[in-house]
Amino acid sequence: MKAITLVRIPLRRGAAALALWLFAAAAAGEAAAQALITARQNHSATRLLSGQVLVAGGFNENQSALASAELYDPASASWSATGSLTTARSAHTATLLGNGRVLVAGGANASGTALATAQLYDPATGQWNTTGSLANARYEHTATVLANGRVLVAGGRTGSGGSNTAALATAELYDPATGNWNAAGNLISPRASHTATLLPSGLVLAVAGSNVIPQSSAELYDPTINSWSAASSLSTTRVIQTATLLVSGKVLIAGGDGAILSQVYDPATATWRNVAGLALGRYNHTATLLASGRVLIVGGRRSTGTIAIAATEEYDPNSGSFAAAGDRIFKDGLQPPAS
Known part of the structure; x- marks a missing residue:
């Protein structure tokens, strides 16, 4: 069996599938994935149509916000520098558009102040260009591509007080055709650090999060x-x-600070069902749908403290239970994530 090297890259929830793919690619390929050019966290990671992975922004070990970006090439398992953002930022969102460009929206600068600016990365040139700005500066928000290709940005925070800052109720829609943002109604409950999931019906399900x-x-x-x-x-x-x-069209909500049981939302009945809890309570982890229909839970921090977790678990939708993942990940095959 080949030696496996896992490069641990702190990724935001939107990049969960990418974390799994980089892990599997390093295991299956001849070369192990190399380290990032610049150490960073709270950055974004987006798989491009070419199969390369764009990592942008975040902040470094000195807590300084970064403007730099780099590309991971799975063929050579190596990183290379690409064009830098015009504004350093972390806790932003990065969304792959239908035209292959990447929309980076919002985030916070080095002082923790929320940003309203947005930029587009063009893989053909490796450069960033400004696009329309958000009506509300925000970070720790969500960005969801709708069926019509527009991007729904919802919630987040706008102050510099971190988790002690009240959340936003506003939502906005980005139109790639015009580069403009338009209001998308207000959330009923302001929220940040939440999740937003596009359902098969075209509706978007926003769940939990924090408002202080x-x-x-x-x-x-x-x-x-x-x-x-x-x-x-x-x-x-x-x-x-x-x-x-x-695969069923239902939504699994797993982990989160202070949570034990997991829950599954059924759009057909608009109800939640409790399922087994994770063996290890965790938050800031990732969850990736595997080809088998199972869900791989990776890393995170313990709900009772700040200790990072190395253990992985797998959710089986047929039994509604979690079990240690082990090396079963490789039985699901190696295929790039869809987003």
């Missing part, structure tokens, strides 16, 4: 009427959890 204190509420965005409506609440509050769209 953790939330348990959930709501749905309907792009056909550009408004939000209440959904059934979770049985417990949670923040920095993961949300994974299962």
Whole structure:
């Protein structure tokens, strides 16, 4: 069996699939993935249409915000520098658009002040160009590509007080055709560090998060009427959890600070069902849908402290239970994530 080298790269929730892919690619390829050119965290990672991975922004070991960006080439398992953002930022979102460009929106600068600016990365030139700015500066928000290709940005924070800062209720829509942002109604409950999942119906499910204190509420965005409506609440509050769209069209909510049980949302009945809890309570982890339909839970921090977790678990939707993942990941085959 080949030796496996895992380069641990702190990734935000939107890059969960990329974390798994880099791990599997390093295991299956002839060369192990090399380290980043610049150490960073709270950055973004986006798989491009070429198969390369764009990593941008974040902050370094000295807590300084970064403007630099780099590309991972899975063929050579190596990193190379690419064009830098015009504004250093962390806790932003990075979204792959239908035209192959990457939209980076919002985030916070070195002093923790929220940003309203947005930029587009063009893989053909390796350069960034400014695009329309958000109406509200924000970080720790979500960005979801809708069926019509527009990007829904929701919630987040705008102050510099971190988790003690009140969350935003505003939401905005980015139109790649015009580069403009338009209002997308207001969330019923302000929230940051939440999850947002595009359902097969085209609705977007926003779940939990924090507004100074953790939330348990959930709501749905309907792009056909550009408004939000209440959904059934979770049985417990949670923040920095993961949300994974299962093959069945249901959504698995796992982990989160202060949460033990996991829950599954069924769009057909608009209800939540409690399922088994993780063996290790964790938040700031990743959750990736495997080809088998199982969900791989990786890393994070313990809900009772700040100790990083190396253990992995796998959720089986058929039994509704979690088990140690082991090396079963490789039985699911190596295929690049869809987003």
